[in-house]
Amino acid sequence: MGNKAEATQQTAEAMQEQKQRLLDCRYLRMAEIWAENSYCHRRKVGCLVVKDKRIISDGYNGTPSGFENVCEDAENKTFPYVLHAEANAITKLARSHNNSEGATLYVTDSPCIECAKLIIQAGIKRIVYLRQYRLTDGIDLLRRAGIEIVYINSYS
DSSP: OHHHHHHHHHHHHHHHHHHHHHHHHHHHHHHHHHHTTOOOSSOOOEEEEEETTEEEEEEESBOOTTSOSOOBOTTSOBOTTOBOHHHHHHHHHHTSSOOOTTOEEEEEEOOOHHHHHHHHHTTOOEEEEEEOOSOOHHHHHHHHTTOEEEEOOOOO
């Protein structure tokens, strides 16, 4: 009798994992669409912060408010004041009534070390990303902080 209950529990868990994967892929697709808002030429990055199946913030990489929407210089080097998508989404949260404690952050590219620090301080508990960056120090720090990391390299 215990085996049947265990099998039912495993089936329910598998269905829940499948449902979560489907949601993760949908939010990642939305983050990719949001990245299209970026004026950066070298790399367009989009980000969504989701809590209780509700998008509570969004961001894409770009210049601070009031700056000209130019991210790179004539030699195609990114200006140092360009904000990353995660930083934009997290700072938007600071200006809202939303709370990111326990939220999931969906981002098209893996977070850098500076964004990882912001993610940790914002209380975000789960990161889902689509493309790996050449440096892994941000992901390494997030793992060290006990944040769940999910890498999805394809929607299919």
